[in-house]
Amino acid sequence: MAKSNLPQYKQLYEILRKHIVDGVFQEDDVLPSENELCITHKLTRPTVRHALDDLVKDGFIRKRKGKGSIVNKKPKGIGILSIAGTTSALEGLDLTTRILVKPIIRPWEEPFIFPLSELEKESGLIYMERLRLVGEEPLFYDISYIPNLNLPRFTSRSFENKSLFDTLRKSYNIHITGGEQKLKAIKAEGKVREYLCVEPNTPILHLERRIDTNKYLFSFYSSIYCNTQNLDLYGIF
Amino acid sequence: MAKSNLPQYKQLYEILRKHIVDGVFQEDDVLPSENELCITHKLTRPTVRHALDDLVKDGFIRKRKGKGSIVNKKPKGIGILSIAGTTSALEGLDLTTRILVKPIIRPWEEPFIFPLSELEKESGLIYMERLRLVGEEPLFYDISYIPNLNLPRFTSRSFENKSLFDTLRKSYNIHITGGEQKLKAIKAEGKVREYLCVEPNTPILHLERRIDTNKYLFSFYSSIYCNTQNLDLYGIF
DNA sequence: ATGAACAACTTGTTATAACAGGTTGTTCAT
DNA sequence: ATGAACAACCTGTTATAACAAGTTGTTCAT
Numbered sequence: 001m002a003k004s005n006l007p008q009y010k011q012l013y014e015i016l017r018k019h020i021v022d023g024v025f026q027e028d029d030v031l032p033s034e035n036e037l038c039i040t041h042k043l044t045r046p047t048v049r050h051a052l053d054d055l056v057k058d059g060f061i062r063k064r065k066g067k068g069s070i071v072n073k074k075p076k077g078i079g080i081l082s083i084a085g086t087t088s089a090l091e092g093l094d095l096t097t098r099i100l101v102k103p104i105i106r107p108w109e110e111p112f113i114f115p116l117s118e119l120e121k122e123s124g125l126i127y128m129e130r131l132r133l134v135g136e137e138p139l140f141y142d143i144s145y146i147p148n149l150n151l152p153r154f155t156s157r158s159f160e161n162k163s164l165f166d167t168l169r170k171s172y173n174i175h176i177t178g179g180e181q182k183l184k185a186i187k188a189e190g191k192v193r194e195y196l197c198v199e200p201n202t203p204i205l206h207l208e209r210r211i212d213t214n215k216y217l218f219s220f221y222s223s224i225y226c227n228t229q230n231l232d233l234y235g236i237f
Numbered sequence: 238m239a240k241s242n243l244p245q246y247k248q249l250y251e252i253l254r255k256h257i258v259d260g261v262f263q264e265d266d267v268l269p270s271e272n273e274l275c276i277t278h279k280l281t282r283p284t285v286r287h288a289l290d291d292l293v294k295d296g297f298i299r300k301r302k303g304k305g306s307i308v309n310k311k312p313k314g315i316g317i318l319s320i321a322g323t324t325s326a327l328e329g330l331d332l333t334t335r336i337l338v339k340p341i342i343r344p345w346e347e348p349f350i351f352p353l354s355e356l357e358k359e360s361g362l363i364y365m366e367r368l369r370l371v372g373e374e375p376l377f378y379d380i381s382y383i384p385n386l387n388l389p390r391f392t393s394r395s396f397e398n399k400s401l402f403d404t405l406r407k408s409y410n411i412h413i414t415g416g417e418q419k420l421k422a423i424k425a426e427g428k429v430r431e432y433l434c435v436e437p438n439t440p441i442l443h444l445e446r447r448i449d450t451n452k453y454l455f456s457f458y459s460s461i462y463c464n465t466q467n468l469d470l471y472g473i474f
Numbered sequence: 475a476t477g478a479a480c481a482a483c484t485t486g487t488t489a490t491a492a493c494a495g496g497t498t499g500t501t502c503a504t
Numbered sequence: 505a506t507g508a509a510c511a512a513c514c515t516g517t518t519a520t521a522a523c524a525a526g527t528t529g530t531t532c533a534t
Contacts (some may be wrong), residue, residue, distance in 0.1 A: 033514060044489050046283075050517085059415065065515045066496030084483060156418060181472050184465035185422035185440035203422035203440035208469075228421035233419050244517060270484060288483090303486045303526030315514050476534080486526070492522085497514070504507080 009050035013039055016051065020060050020071055023084055031061065031069040098142045098196070100141075101129035104154040112145075112221075114180070114210045119217055124148040126155060131195055139231060141195045145221035168213070179219070181209040188227075205233065243410070246287035249278055251407070253288065257297050257308055268298065268306040331372050337432070338366035339391040342385055349382075349458075351417070351447045357455055361385040363392060368432055377469060378432045382458035411450045418446040429462045442470060 037048045055061045062071045069095045108125045132140035188202040196210050205226040274285045298306045345362045358388045369377035384395040405411040425439040449456045
C-alpha cells in the first residue's frame with residue numbers, strides 16, 4: 001500500500017469500490033474478510049474497517065456479524081427525489097425535451113425560492129425553461145436557475161434531450177454533492193396548466209430544489225411542475 | 238458511562254443527539270472536543286469518534302479539522318423526503334398526534350403497494366393509522382405497515398406524540414439504512430378529505446414509502462397523505 | 475503597528491491489542 | 505443418522521498510543 005498521497009483507507013475504498021462496480025465482486029458475493037484484507041494490502045484492521053464502513057455508508061456493501069461483508073444489489077435507477085435530474089430519472093422512456101425559454105442571462109427574482117449569497121446575486125442568473133414529454137404527453141415543466149459563475153459557452157449549449165446534470169459533469173467537471181428540496185401539491189393554473197395540457201384544478205406536484213456541487217460556492221436551482229396523474233415520481237434514499 | 242446494555246458509543250450518540258434536538262447545542266455551536274468528551278464521559282477517543290462519526294452520518298454535525306464538531310442547521314419545514322419520520326421532521330412545531338387505528342395485527346392487503354417477501358406475508362402485519370396535527374390543523378394522515386417480526390410488546394406501545402423511528406431506534410436498536418418512495422399529487426376524496434378537513438378537490442400530496450433497516454430482512458412501509466396548502470414538505474439529500 | 479513564528483489547541487490517520495458475540499461447519503457421543 | 509458440543513472463523517466494541525495536519529490566538533522581533 002501507500003503509493004499515493006491519499007489516506008490508505010481511501011485507497012482501499014477506491015480499489016474495492018472499483019472491483020464492485022466492474023463486477024469482480026458481484027451481488028451477494030462475500031468480500032475477503034477484514035483479516036484477509038489486512039494481509040493482502042499490508043494494513044491493520046482499523047484502516048481496513050474504515051474503508052469497509054465507508055463502503056457501507058455509500059451503499060456498496062452490507063456487513064453481517066459472524067458472516068462477512070456482502071455486496072449489495074446495484075440500485076436500479078435514481079428517481080428525481082434523490083439526486084438525478086429528470087432526464088436520467090426517466091431513462092428508458094420515450095422522453096423528448098422542448099425548450100420553452102433558451103438559456104438567457106438575467107437578474108435574479110427577488111425574493112428567490114431559496115436564500116442567495118451575495119456572490120450569487122452579483123453574478124447574475126442563467127435562466128432556462130424546458131418542457132419534458134413522454135410520448136406526446138407533457139409531464140414536466142422545468143425552470144432552471146444557474147448562477148452565471150465561470151461556465152464558458154454555457155448559454156450557447158443545446159439542452160434538447162440532454163441532461164443538465166450530465167453536461168455539468170462531463171463538460172465542467174461539476175458533480176452533485178447534495179441539496180435541499182421543497183415539495184407541495186398545487187392546483188394547475190396559468191402557464192403551468194397550459195404547458196402541461198391539463199384541466200384546471202388538476203393536482204400538480206411542485207418541486208423546488210437547491211442543488212449543491214463540488215465547485216466551491218456553486219449551487220444551482222430548479223423549479224419543477226409535474227403531472228403525476230399517470231406516473232408516480234419515485235426515489236431511493 | 239456503561240449503565241445500559243447499549244454500546245457506549247451509541248449511548249453517547251443518543252445523549253449528544255438529544256442535546257442537539259433539545260437545543261442545548263444550537264446551530265453553529267462547537268461541541269466539546271473529542272478529548273473533553275473522553276474525560277467527561279470516561280471514554281476513549283475511538284469510542285467518542287465513533288459516536289461523532291454517526292452524528293455526521295445522520296446530518297446532525299459537521300467536523301472540521303483543527304476546529305471541532307459543529308452543529309448543523311436544523312432543516313426547516315418538514316424533512317419527510319430524506320429519512321426522518323414526521324415527528325422529528327416537525328420538531329419545534331406544535332405537533333400533536335391522534336391515533337385513528339391503534340396498532341393491530343392483521344393480514345396484508347393484496348396486492349400491496351410494494352412487493353412483499355414470503356417471510357413478510359407469513360408473519361403478518363402490524364397496522365396503524367395516525368393523524369398529525371399542527372395546532373388545530375390536521376396536516377398528515379399516516380398509515381403504517383410494519384411486519385410482525387420479533388418486536389416484543391410493540392402493539393402495546395403508545396405512539397401518541399412519539400416518533401415511530403425513535404421507538405424503533407431506541408427500543409429495538411433498529412435504524413434506517415435506506416428505502417424507496419413513490420410520490421404523487423392527488424385530489425382529496427373520501428377518508429383522506431374527511432381526516433384532513435379540506436374541501437373536495439384540494440390537491441393533496443400522497444407519499445408511499447418502503448423503509449429499509451439494519452435488521453436483516455426487516456423493512457416497513459407507510460402511506461402518507463399530506464395537506465401542503467400552508468406548509469411545504471422538505472428534504473435534504 | 476505589522477507580520478512572522480510559534481504554541482496550543484483541534485480533528486485525521488494509523489498501528490497494536492484484547493475480548494465479545496454471531497455464524498458455520500465439523501466432530502463426537504448417542 | 506441425529507443432535508449436541510465445539511472449534512474456527514467472522515465482525516463488533518473498546519482501549520492505548522503516536523504522529524500528521526489544519527486552525528487560532530499569542531508572542532516577539534521588526
